[in-house]
Amino acid sequence: HELPETPSQRLSKREGEGDPPQEWSRQLKGELDAIVLTCLRKAPAERYRSVDDLIADLQAWLDGKPVQARGGHGWYRARKFIGRHRWSVGAATAAAIALLASSVITYLQSIEAKTQRDAAEAALADAQQQRDRAQHVTQFLIDAFAAANPGGELGKDVKARDILERSAKQLETELSDQPELKAQLLTTIAQGQRALGLETEAATTARLAVELTADSGTEAEREARLALVASAIAVRDIPLARSELGHVRALSRTARQRAELLLAEQGLVRKVGDWDRGQKLYQSFTSDPEIRKGDVPIEDLHKISLNQVGVLQMLRQHEEALKLADVTCVAVLEMAPELQIRCALVRASSLRLLGRLGEALRESEDLLERVRGLYGESHTLYIAALTGYANVLSELGRVEEAVALRRTLVALNDEVRGKDTKSGLLHHYNLASGLLKLRQFDEALIILENITNRARDELPDESISYQYYAIAYGKVLMEIGQLPRAKKVVEDAELDGRREGDSTVMGRYVEELAELSKLITNQLERR
Known part of the structure; x- marks a missing residue:
């Protein structure tokens, strides 16, 4: 033919x-x-x-x-x-x-x-x-x-996002007689939209692909559901992500498919902070002899390793995290630029967490220029690289420079992902932390109150972000003497954490909230 x-x-x-x-x-x-x-x-x-x-x-x-x-x-x-x-x-x-x-x-x-x-x-x-x-x-x-x-x-x-937007609209009226082909194209468009930070649009496109292939048992259905899982995680629709993951598990039989399933599972682990589960998933996958004999693309194996570096960092196993990052970064030297950049990001963060700030600064500066040259500034990878650079500056004591970058990151995230998206909470938290170091309490308090309340109301119950922000907010309130208000913020977050979470990291935050609550109570009693 x-x-x-x-x-x-x-x-x-x-x-x-x-x-x-x-x-x-x-x-x-x-x-x-x-x-x-x-x-x-x-x-x-x-x-x-x-x-x-x-x-x-x-x-x-x-x-x-x-x-x-x-x-x-x-x-x-x-x-x-x-x-x-x-x-x-x-x-x-x-x-x-x-x-x-x-x-x-x-x-x-x-x-x-x-x-x-x-x-x-x-x-x-x-x-x-x-x-x-x-x-x-x-x-x-x-x-x-x-x-x-x-x-x-x-x-x-014209930009790549313009092509994707037009293509998605074009498919609304085309290929109705070929649902599987139409779903494959929609899945690809959804992946592209998500890579450009168009998370809401990606979720909508992926839903359409799933509707076209639902219950067909085909590879097109599995790929469409994987795209919807990733989009649901990005917009923090955790129930939807878990539901779709169940379908993907049932459709994942080969080693390659199971590797793609693990990548999706790791995305959910990262979003909800269930690092213990992330560790178990990785160990189960790497110890399976069928995986070693299977047809897993080497790029997927390296992506899995990079995700595991993040798990090790959150479990405070920093030496192990750096070792895994080093091995992976050497392995991806001849591979796609995106994979090399992701590896450099996690390696620089591992160096920072180990206190090797000089090395972390040099790598962060080089990485920032490389990402800017490859993708420009209106890209999620540039946001990640700039965040890492600001983190290093902050730990080096260059707080004013870091705060200026934090303001840039808030605006840039709003531009790329949309204003007031949940993904912007961490950028606001980082800005508030820098303002506190500069003793600019008024603006920092406004930010901390907003993100703590949003995390409580908008994020999934098992997310650790609410507790994380509440600790910072409670400490500031205590420092400026607003003890009753601080006590309520801390106790509410502690109660929520005990009710909803059972991970190691959640347990650590709950213990810290409990200690902070005792400290506030003691100060109130001495008044």
């Missing part, structure tokens, strides 16, 4: 509106052909390793930069070799074609039995289905890229 047409080939046949077909074909030929065909590879290992890689390639094309999918270096060498040995290569190619043709003829002549004919017909039908599906995907991507053309409907200065 023949391969699907490339975007430049398809566009060269168009006539009528917009740019001349020949001009569009020249604009798309090369980089965008490579991007589309990379998306369509049948084997997972041959496709993009992550949504960030696809987004980076799209943005690189929009910015006029080279794209990874083109694979330039090898082609340039091959092209020069062919130029030097044109006749030899031509003769070898002709011989190979003749040999291949002979082999095909021999094979076709050997197919005589009815069962073999049936198998061939089934394969042909499957190939036709795959071809039709590939052509639909090709056309869908062509339309998305055409809209990004300077003469297209999106106009100039």
Whole structure:
């Protein structure tokens, strides 16, 4: 069966509106052909390793930069070799074609039995289905890229998020007769939206993908539900995340699928702070002999290790965390930039937690510049890198610089993820902590009261954030002499923690709240 047409080939046949077909074909030929065909590879290992890689390639094309999918270096060498040995290569190619043709003829002549004919017909039908599906995907991507053309409907200065938004809207009315294909495209769009910080939009898109594949038992359903799990975690809809994880477990059978399930489980662990469960999940996964023999992509194994570094940090096993980060960072040196950056982030935080602040500062500065160069400032990875840098500055005593960065982070998070999202609570807390070090109590108190109340009312019951913020808020109230108010804040958070949480970290916070409550009570009695 023949391969699907490339975007430049398809566009060269168009006539009528917009740019001349020949001009569009020249604009798309090369980089965008490579991007589309990379998306369509049948084997997972041959496709993009992550949504960030696809987004980076799209943005690189929009910015006029080279794209990874083109694979330039090898082609340039091959092209020069062919130029030097044109006749030899031509003769070898002709011989190979003749040999291949002979082999095909021999094979076709050997197919005589009815069962073999049936198998061939089934394969042909499957190939036709795959071809039709590939052509639909090709056309869908062509339309998305055409809209990004300077003469297209999106106009100039188009961004990756604009393409995703238009594509999601386009799918509302297309491919209704092919629900599985439509779900796969929606899942990919949801992953891209989440990577760009569009968490609410990603959750909406992922829900649509799940609705199209629910109870089908297909890989498309599993991938759609995984996307919804990640989106639900991002918007802190923990009940939905747990419900969808149950479906994903039932659909995860191979080692690769179980690795993807663990990555989703680790995301939930990180959001609710159930670090003990995170430790058990990791140990169970790594001790399973079936996993070592399975088809797990090496990138997924490294992502699992990086998530485990965070678990070890929260369990205060800092030496072990740094060792695991070091091993993983060496292993990902030749892999996707996003994976390298994530590794550098957790390694820098491990250095900071061990008190190796000089090293942490140097790595944080280098990382910040690298992320800015690759993704710009309006990206979740830049927010993470800037947060790590501000953390190091604060511990080095450069508090005023850190506070200035905290204000930038609050505004940047509002811009990327949306104003007053739950993901912004920690940035406000970090700002309040810096203000307290500068003895700016009035603004800090307003922030702490707001985030403590929001954490209590908006976050899941098992989240440790409410207790964490209440400790800081109670200490400040006690320091400025508002003891009755401090006592109520601390006791309410302690009671909530005893009722809702049973993790090691929650237990630690509950004990700290209890000690703080006793201290406040003693001061009240001495009055």
